[in-house]
Amino acid sequence: MIAEVLVELGxxxxxRTFDYLVPSNLYEDIxxxxxVLVPFGRQEVEGFVLALKNETLHxxxxxxxRLVDQEVILNEELRQLGKYISxxxxxxxxxxxxxxxxxxxxxSKKTTINKKETxxxxxxxxxxxxxxxxxxxxxxAILEYLKTHPKAEKKELVSISTxxxxxxxxxxxxxxxxxxxxxxxxxxxxxxxxxxxKRQQEVVNEIMSFQNDNKVFxxxxxxxxxxxxxxxELIEKMKEEGKSSIVLVPEISLTEQIVSRFxxxxxxDIAILHSRLSDGExxxxxxxxxxxxxSIVIGARSAIFAPLKxxxxxxxxxxxxxxxxxxxxxxxxxxxxxxxxxxxxxxxVVLGSATPSLESYARALKGVYHLIxxxxxxxxxxxxxxxxxxxxxxxKKKTENSYFSNELWEEITKRIESNEQIMLLLNRRxxxxxxxxxxxxxxEKCPHCDISLTYHKTSGMLRCHYCGYAKRLEVICPECREExxxxxxxGTERIEEELKKYLPTARVVRMDMDTTSRKGAHxxxxxxxxxxxxxxxxxxxxxxxGLDFKDVxxxxxxxxxxxxxxxxxxxxxxxxxxxxxTSGRSGxxxxxxKVYIQTFNPDHxxxxxxxxxxxxxxxxxxxxxxxxxxxPPYYYLVxxxxxxKDYSKAQKESTKIGDYLKRNLSxxxxxxxxxANVFKMNNQYRFQIVLKYKRCEKLYPVLKELIxxxxxxxxxxxxxDFNPVHF
Numbered sequence: 262m263i264a265e266v267l268v269e270l271g272x273x274x275x276x277r278t279f280d281y282l283v284p285s286n287l288y289e290d291i292x293x294x295x296x297v298l299v300p301f302g303r304q305e306v307e308g309f310v311l312a313l314k315n316e317t318l319h320x321x322x323x324x325x326x327r328l329v330d331q332e333v334i335l336n337e338e339l340r341q342l343g344k345y346i347s348x349x350x351x352x353x354x355x356x357x358x359x360x361x362x363x364x365x366x367x368x369s370k371k372t373t374i375n376k377k378e379t380x381x382x383x384x385x386x387x388x389x390x391x392x393x394x395x396x397x398x399x400x401x402a403i404l405e406y407l408k409t410h411p412k413a414e415k416k417e418l419v420s421i422s423t424x425x426x427x428x429x430x431x432x433x434x435x436x437x438x439x440x441x442x443x444x445x446x447x448x449x450x451x452x453x454x455x456x457x458x459k460r461q462q463e464v465v466n467e468i469m470s471f472q473n474d475n476k477v478f479x480x481x482x483x484x485x486x487x488x489x490x491x492x493x494e495l496i497e498k499m500k501e502e503g504k505s506s507i508v509l510v511p512e513i514s515l516t517e518q519i520v521s522r523f524x525x526x527x528x529x530d531i532a533i534l535h536s537r538l539s540d541g542e543x544x545x546x547x548x549x550x551x552x553x554x555x556s557i558v559i560g561a562r563s564a565i566f567a568p569l570k571x572x573x574x575x576x577x578x579x580x581x582x583x584x585x586x587x588x589x590x591x592x593x594x595x596x597x598x599x600x601x602x603x604x605x606x607x608x609x610v611v612l613g614s615a616t617p618s619l620e621s622y623a624r625a626l627k628g629v630y631h632l633i634x635x636x637x638x639x640x641x642x643x644x645x646x647x648x649x650x651x652x653x654x655x656x657k658k659k660t661e662n663s664y665f666s667n668e669l670w671e672e673i674t675k676r677i678e679s680n681e682q683i684m685l686l687l688n689r690r691x692x693x694x695x696x697x698x699x700x701x702x703x704x705e706k707c708p709h710c711d712i713s714l715t716y717h718k719t720s721g722m723l724r725c726h727y728c729g730y731a732k733r734l735e736v737i738c739p740e741c742r743e744e745x746x747x748x749x750x751x752g753t754e755r756i757e758e759e760l761k762k763y764l765p766t767a768r769v770v771r772m773d774m775d776t777t778s779r780k781g782a783h784x785x786x787x788x789x790x791x792x793x794x795x796x797x798x799x800x801x802x803x804x805x806x807g808l809d810f811k812d813v814x815x816x817x818x819x820x821x822x823x824x825x826x827x828x829x830x831x832x833x834x835x836x837x838x839x840x841x842x843t844s845g846r847s848g849x850x851x852x853x854x855k856v857y858i859q860t861f862n863p864d865h866x867x868x869x870x871x872x873x874x875x876x877x878x879x880x881x882x883x884x885x886x887x888x889x890x891x892x893p894p895y896y897y898l899v900x901x902x903x904x905x906k907d908y909s910k911a912q913k914e915s916t917k918i919g920d921y922l923k924r925n926l927s928x929x930x931x932x933x934x935x936x937a938n939v940f941k942m943n944n945q946y947r948f949q950i951v952l953k954y955k956r957c958e959k960l961y962p963v964l965k966e967l968i969x970x971x972x973x974x975x976x977x978x979x980x981x982d983f984n985p986v987h988f
Contacts, residue, residue, distance in 0.1 A: 262288060263317050264325060267355055268301055268308035269368040273972035276353040280317045282324040294336055296329035296368055307368040309335055309358060334366050336568060338605055345601055351965055351981055352591030360591055361566035365544035374540050379442045380415040382435050383407060391434055399425040443545040449524035457494060461487050464633055465494045468609060475603040479625040480613040482635030483644060484845020488613045492576050493526050496557060504573025505556040509564055509595055511582035513537050515807040517784040520559055527557055534560035534567060537780055562587065565595045572606040575599045579806045580612035580621060581838055583986040592982045615845060616838040620894040622880055645847040645854035647872040651863045664751060664759055669817050669857040677767050677796050682812040685799045686843045687753050687819040690773040691715035694750030696723060698738035711941035718754055728943045756819060757799055772800035805843040811850030816843055821860040821868055828938050829988050830892050833867040837879050840871035891953055899952040902980040908946045914977055915948035925963045929954040938988060
């Protein structure tokens, strides 16, 4: 018997299977999709068995050393899916398989993650059959305990007497057993199911009428319209039919809140997958799913690969969010994977959002997706009143706190006095975004990246948010030697300081990358705010989506222009989505909400439409601009990056690549090469070329040839991203 094995090495010149002899002692256990250890050159590596056969074209074959698993890691569906990812992203096949799996079951000889086991003790035989004459009081206490606790953990008995436990084991009176125990535990209580509103029930019925069809639904529902209840009802109906479900959420901060709601409905029938879990926890959750011990998987982007069988529905909440696109190779989009799996399982995909991406909404209007709308909030309250504050006018006024307009500040103090809660958004973390010399203009920049350093006051450090470089803040300018270094720009850390200074009795909690870096931090902050342990939740965009707090009646956006100034054709769309989503956190309970948006661009259509909760007007205006400039959804884009530590080499090769693409892709509009927005990152220089096209049959072969040409060049990387979400 011969096995075709795909080894763990990611080099493009070995992106294929290799034939190995299967030793006779493994004939019964070896399966397609299992991991094996094989010799490769002078080393031993792991790989996946992708085929079994009886013949080979090669004269001499090496032999498989051993099996790594007893169970299949890559089932038939995942093997086909990996091939699809490789073909559509031009990544290696091994990279496409590895991205689908938790670390513990990737093909990697260097990784060992053990199952967690708990030691139990029990009686070897009934007490009345134990005839030993010498039973000490402590041994007798242990036996009496086991009489009422037939399976006692080691720590329970050791607390009585360690030596007595050893003696009883030696005598054969008690026995020791080990049982596997999952690392993640949860506490919950089953709550009574909420009755659906008439509109919610109509939506459920409409989707269920296509339950055996791979149709994509765009559920466009305003914030607070009850989309989550619709999701749960759909999942319950799938459970009744013996089918499983996947629910994707865009932010880890949302995972805990939505999992809590789902557990109150479905109990333990849930597995969780996201990046903040430890490797061991991910391994446990993956095995739960693979063993079909659960039928619901909730998680971030990677949860789309959950090895569920008989999938009945795939739900992608806040579908517009860019985090569903993988930034590293292979650069897949979770929506594309969801659509592939829906075709495989013949099940619907539901995309939910109050602010759908333009691409999704355009497809819905064309009938490619099925559009369903929920235009009213469940509580029948109106959407919050939104007021725009013109900072051009406001900055001329003398205010005690220059980051807040007088109106917003008055509302904040009023809400605190009324024991209501407030959410404040500033999409920039740190204390100040730029540290500059007021004498000579010198700016503190990262020595490895083409970006200014951000000052973090709590640590007293200047940090690069790209590569992690850090240094101490100096007051003396390294250029002119004057004591003139000053903090410019503002981040969440500084706003928190201002709030505590001018509102000393207010309880303020900050939620950004700095305060949520520790495990469980998201859940801790959200739970504390939900329990009204804080009055003000201040944060970056992670507070903008999906969070539901009934006591929040005021939302303040401190600077709406942060995302508007990003050099990206989608900046207006990002701004509209961020403002609309954040505004939607206000007034979700019994009390009506209010929103204040502070901006230097009060007349910008993205801000004006967000004020009026007018998605359709924004869509029409933005589509006009996209059509004129030739951007998605009218055109597809490919971003080609040329990266090297050698500036001259990167520049020279980017010109050659640009010429090659222009010669071979005549029907494609080619922009560049040009310097990337962040030209230097991690000491590597980055040039980019943007391809714009509607149809091009030659595109994939030409790009594949380009990648193959540079595959052995260790000094240069050619990185290709289809339909990029960031530039």
